[in-house]
Amino acid sequence: MECKLELSVFRFDAKTDFLPYYKKHFITIDRSLSVNDLFALIQSEDCSFDYPKGKLAALKINGKALFSDASIDGIITSFGKSLTLEPLNTKHVTKDMIINTDDFYKSFALIETLVDIKDKALFEQYIIYHYASSVLDLIEGFQGDALFAFAYDMMQKHPERKREILEIVANEHTGVFLHVRLCKKIYPCGADVEKKITELKNEVMKLRPFANPLVEKFSHYIDLL
Structure with a gap:
């Protein structure tokens, strides 16, 4: 089943940006997919967006830390359809959702x-x-x-x-x-x-x-x- 999400997505490139900002996205996605799939959809709208890949890929949604293989259905159940996506630590960002660990x-x-x-x-x-x-x-x-x-x-x-x-x-x-x-x-x-x-x-x-x-x-x- 598809649903529409309202997203505020953290953006910052340590090489070019002076301050971080949040970009709005309205994404329609199947609830059976994962946050990784959501990241891919965001990137399809904005090719400059980047995010961590692999089994340890993680982020914060509405202030809570989680692995990005989490299901969209579970995210909606817990957080609703208005979501703020941020890296695990905004002080260590290298590019958008990617941080220096x-x-x-x-x-x-x-x-x-x-x-x-x-x-x-x-x-x-x-x-x-x-x-x-x-x-x-x-x-x-x-x-x-x-x-x-x-x-x-x-x-x-x-x-x-x-x-x-x-x-x-x-x-x-x-x-x-x-x-x-x-x-x-x-x-x-x-x-x-x-x-x-x-x-x-x-x-x-x-x-x-x-x-x-x-x-x-x-x-x-x-x-x-």
Whole structure:
């Protein structure tokens, strides 16, 4: 079944533009298709538009981070037919929906020596969690929720490296206690990831049985953003 969508699409080319802007599109699309297909239709109307491809391609729709293989039907059910399409992080844009992900992989580097190289593919599957967090733009060097979920997974896979992993994420300035709940910022809600991060915090508390009250206060404040 086809439907008509009203889109506000983020546009910015780091090579030529001074400021970003939003371009309006009215697209008719079959509800059974995906956001990837929607991107292709936008590009057919404006050949200068660009977007990420591949299984890890992702974006934000109405402020929520998601992978672009999500179905249009599900998007309409959750968000309606008036949609704002943005890259995962507007501060790291290179071209329209494409961003520089160096900071994401910099987080992986913190734990890289403790895991197998093939584990990197699992880390990459958490990319939307990294860019969904409000903390990322507020705390320089924030390790990110992708790393925290991945760290939990790696403790299960490499229990002999558990203490070393926990020491990394226990950093009171950039680590796991700056995490804030992401359910309202992810589509669909990542309850399983929240559970992993909560259990990771509990493991850190066993290793270091104290909490920084300022960190906890900051976390509660960011939760409201």
